[in-house]
Amino acid sequence: MNQKTPKIVHVVDDDPNDLILTCRWLEELGIETRGYGGAQKFLADPESRCCDCLVLDVCMPHLNGLELQKQLVAEGWSGATIFLTGLNDAPSAVSAVKELGAVDYVLKPETDDHMQEFKKRVLATLEKQAARTLETESRRHTAEHLATLSQREREILQLIVQGLLNKQIAEQLHISTRTVEFHRAKIMRRLEVNSAATLVRLVVQSGVLEQPLGRVPQLNLGHPVEIRGDKRH
Structure with a gap:
């Protein structure tokens, strides 16, 4: 992992015994690991949710892994969850992956091959979680920059996303093409992009589009976009 x-x-x-072995295998990968001897012990620790991935045994007394996952989802848990299951529990784990937001399930390792497969699946899950975290941060970063745009910049960005060229934007807003170019350059500098395609992609990925492209999307930038007929620059 990088x-x-x-x-x-x-x-x-x-x-x-399984808890010690599982933690040991993860530590061999250079992963910081903490073990809990049951769901109740996990819930009692206020720092238990401060992790990127949970590995949950499906079959546990009092509160099993499926019930714990359901409770975490209700709390807003956004990390990745992998279920460890015995062969007889596999159907329940598959159901949980689909219904409870878990990302994977793995049979409890009983051989070296199983152990290597477990390590591989955990690493893959962590890589996906890292990519998702980076994407979330990128969206937040873009949304923060979009919130700083002026009203005129919002108007121009709205039309850029709709696919209009500088001349068309100038005609629709009743301003000069040079003014459009000036504001367009400011928008791109603020969002740290160097092409219109990248600009549109960032806006779409940020989630501020209320409708998909091709259907005259409206930007939800915190203020309504108003098209005025004056010559304001």
Whole structure:
């Protein structure tokens, strides 16, 4: 894994031997690991959710892994969850992956091959989680910059996203083409992009589009876009 990949995994398993082995395998990968001997112990620790990935045993007394995952989802848990399951529990784990927001399930390792597969799946999950975190940060960063745009810049950005050229934007807003070029350059500098295609992609990915491209989208930038007929620059 590269340095940007999250490396914090918490393991919940009521079997002490399995818990020790699972944590040891993860630590061999350079992953910071913390083990909990059951769901109740996990919930009792205020720092238990401070991780990038959870490895949950499906079959545990009092509160099993599926019930714990359901509770975490209700709390707004946004990390990745991998279920560890015995062969007889596999159907339940598959259901949880689909319905409870878990990202994967793995059979409890009983051989070296199983152990290597477990490590591989955990690493893949962490890589995906890291990519998702970076994407979320990118969207937040873009949204913050969009919020700083002036009313005129919002008007121009709205029309850029709709696919209008500088001359068309100038005609629609009743301003000069040079004024459009000036504001367009400011928008691109502020959003740290160097092409219209990248600009549109960032706006779309930021989630401020209320409608998809091709259907005259409206930008939700915090203020309504008003098209005025004056010659304001």
